[in-house]
Every structure is written in C-alpha cells, then in structure tokens.
Amino acid sequence: MPTVDSISSTSGSGAGPFMWFHTCGGTDRLLLLFVTHYHTGNTIASATYNGVSMTAVPNGSAVNGSGYLCFITTFYLIAPPAGAYTVSVTPSGGLYDFGASAISLSDVHQTVALGTAVNATGLSTTPTVTASSAADELVVDGLVIMLRDAHDRYALDTAEAWRDVGIV
Secondary structure, X not given: OOEEEEEEEEEEEEOOOEEEEEEEOOOOOEEEEEEEEEOOOOOEEEEEXXXXXXXXXXXXXXXXXXXXXXXXXXXXXEOOOOEEEEEEEXXXXXXXXXXXXXXXXXXXXXXXXXXXXXXXXXXXOOOOOOOOOOOOOOOOOOOOEEEEOOOOOEEEEOHHHHOOOOOO
C-alpha cells in the first residue's frame, strides 16, 4: 500500500522560478506537485525535481471561472531520486499569489502509478469531489482555498489541504 513519505510547500508572487527543497525517501517512489495561482493570464510553463521534468497529470488541472479565477495544476514524477533536491516551478510570466505543495509517496506501483484524475470547480465553504478507488490505493486531493481579509484582499492557501492526508 502506498505511504506518504514527505510533504513540503512554498508560496510567493512574481516571475519565478519558485524553488524549494523536497526530500524523497523509501522505495518505489512517486512525487506529486500541486501548483496554485490566482489568474494573471499566465500559466505554469514547467516543473522539475532535481532538474528532471515533471509531467502534467491528464485532467489534473482546474480553474474556477466563477469570477475569482483560481488555478490548480498537478504534476508527477515516477521514481524520483532519493534525497533532498530542488523543486522548481517556472511560470510563463509573473504570477500573483503562487502556492505549491509537493508530496512524495513510497511503495507506489511504478508502471501504473496514477489512476484517473477528477476535478471540480466552484465557490463553496464545503468543497467536494468524488474520486473512485480500490483496496490498497491512495487518493490524494489538491485544493485551492481563497482567503479574504477585512480589507477585501485575497490570498490563496494550499497548506490547509495537507493537514489531513488519508489512505482510502
């Protein structure tokens, strides 16, 4: 059964690249990367771990087009090297309210590491999405949380999504 090995994150604004260290351990590894940003007309051009390109998850992106335009894009890398290396995310231009979280897993099937991604969008205080799974499979969810302060300023928060990682 897959197990969570390590979680790391970073945030910021600007042209990037955005870089931080993430440590992968265990055997039969998988690295997932969730990247969020507020709409600026720019996208995520590339993501790497230790200089190795990560692949965008098919159907692993979503944009909330209901007025606030928050983006999330998911990347993966099968069999990343063990150890502490740099995660680098390069946008196509400047980003406002960038946030990213990396999660490494061990004991992951190296040929069929991912199932079918699902996504949902909307504005809700109780967001949900339905994902199918089977015994000994892990469901990992990325969530964009937009926080509004008393001065009508907005910020994205991905850290809340990582507080409860569970095995299904």
